Amino acid sequence: MSLTLYKKKRSFKKTPEPAGKKKSSSKSKLRFVVQKHDATQLHYDFRLEMEGVLKSWAVPKGPSLNPDDKRLAMMVEDHPYDYRTFEGTIPEGNYGAGTVMVWDEGVYEAMGYDDESTKDQEKILLAELKKGDVKIVLHGEKLKGAFALVKIQKSVSSGKTGENAWLLIKKKDDAASETDITKKDKSVRTKRSLAQIAKDTGGKVKTKAAARKTKTAPLLLNESEEIPVKKKLRK
Numbered sequence: 001m002s003l004t005l006y007k008k009k010r011s012f013k014k015t016p017e018p019a020g021k022k023k024s025s026s027k028s029k030l031r032f033v034v035q036k037h038d039a040t041q042l043h044y045d046f047r048l049e050m051e052g053v054l055k056s057w058a059v060p061k062g063p064s065l066n067p068d069d070k071r072l073a074m075m076v077e078d079h080p081y082d083y084r085t086f087e088g089t090i091p092e093g094n095y096g097a098g099t100v101m102v103w104d105e106g107v108y109e110a111m112g113y114d115d116e117s118t119k120d121q122e123k124i125l126l127a128e129l130k131k132g133d134v135k136i137v138l139h140g141e142k143l144k145g146a147f148a149l150v151k152i153q154k155s156v157s158s159g160k161t162g163e164n165a166w167l168l169i170k171k172k173d174d175a176a177s178e179t180d181i182t183k184k185d186k187s188v189r190t191k192r193s194l195a196q197i198a199k200d201t202g203g204k205v206k207t208k209a210a211a212r213k214t215k216t217a218p219l220l221l222n223e224s225e226e227i228p229v230k231k232k233l234r235k
């Protein structure tokens with residue numbers, strides 16, 4: 001597990017994001033975070049702690065509690081463990097420029113192995129990751145219960161999704177629901193909306209999708225601003 005790619009993409013003199021180290025001990029429970037990221041395209045970054053770093057996927061539509069939804073999740077570079085608390089604005093001109101909210105967080109376990117030690121669960125999770133079929137149980141404020149991350153087979157995925165395309169799917173259990181969980185759009189850490197975080201940290205709401213879900217601070221909305229559509233999804 002390496003943070004080389006993470007570091008290569010960023011200039012830590014110019015972005016408030018953590019430069020990051022690996023977490024040393026793994027005695028405590030494994031943690032996950034979902035960060036809402038108002039970049040060129042609004043998306044949610046789904047991150048699972050494994051081996052002291054955060055395995056990361058960018059989910060354009062965000063997670064769903066409905067087992068019928070299969071949400072595209074593009075695997076991106078590992079992020080440092082410290083990143084899970086990052087909330088603020090990545091300045092323009094930097095990689096992933098835009099405002100980041102800690103949308104959900106909590107502990108998680110390898111499904112069916114919650115009695116095992118954290119270390120053994122990590123081993124199981126890493127093996128599942130390699131196989132492209134990760135089964136987890138989340139204990140967040142918004143996301144609860146069993147989820148699967150399933151890698152789309154090369155033969156199935158089209159050229160545009162490539163090798164990093166996965167699906168995030170809610171498994172059927174008591175926490176499954178048809179309610180749109182992304183309507184809950186405040187930070188679990190600070191209870192702020194994206195617009196409030198942007199205002200507090202020198203940013204502005206970029207995407208219409210982000211602005212639409214934000215009832216407060218309509219003054220930050222600049223409807224005339226063109227959203228560049230040709231750019232690739234920022235991680």
Ligand code: MN
Nearest residue numbers: 037045234235
């Ligand atoms: Mn992102």
